[in-house]
Amino acid sequence: MSSDELRQVFYTNLASIPAGRYCSYGDMASLCGVHVRQVLAWLRTLPADSNLPWYRLITGQRKIADYPGNQRQYRLLSDEGLIPESNGKYPTAYRWPDHSV
Template sequence: MKTSLKEQILTVLAEIPRGRVTTYGRIAAMTEVGTPRLVARALRELPPGHGLPWFRVITASRKLADHPGTAEQRRRLIEEGVAFDNRGRVASERLWP
């Protein structure tokens, strides 16, 4: 992945407000030639201790992606006041932008 694309993804990631979420696709649309898969890849490659709100990125179906950090992601979102419905989806009002 080009460094400039990764920097664009991380810049958008840093802007997601507390208590809000966005999707891999929405981040991709805010970058040059980004795709949801490239966004996911950039998030997987974050170094330990980075401090970026990776947990605020969800799937287009407004659910959490299945990955090793899913339980941590859910916990952190709940701490920020993000609720999940009985199907595991986040309310559309929480989507940013």
């Protein structure tokens, strides 16, 4: 698959994360068949006017990454009903795709 085709797979998977759910960077990388670093690179280069739900991607520890401006990500997830637990982790029940099967 070409890099453009892989990027489209990423966009499709990112758009597929339902509202009120989250996906880890690593799970997204597995879904796309790439290394997690590629997912992070694609996120950094999302068009400014993109409607893709980039904020639904969080760390494998079920936390929002520490970066300048991450309060916006907390707010966007909160607007969808996703609130971290007292330990700062998001509940596993809202992880996507569902890994309980």
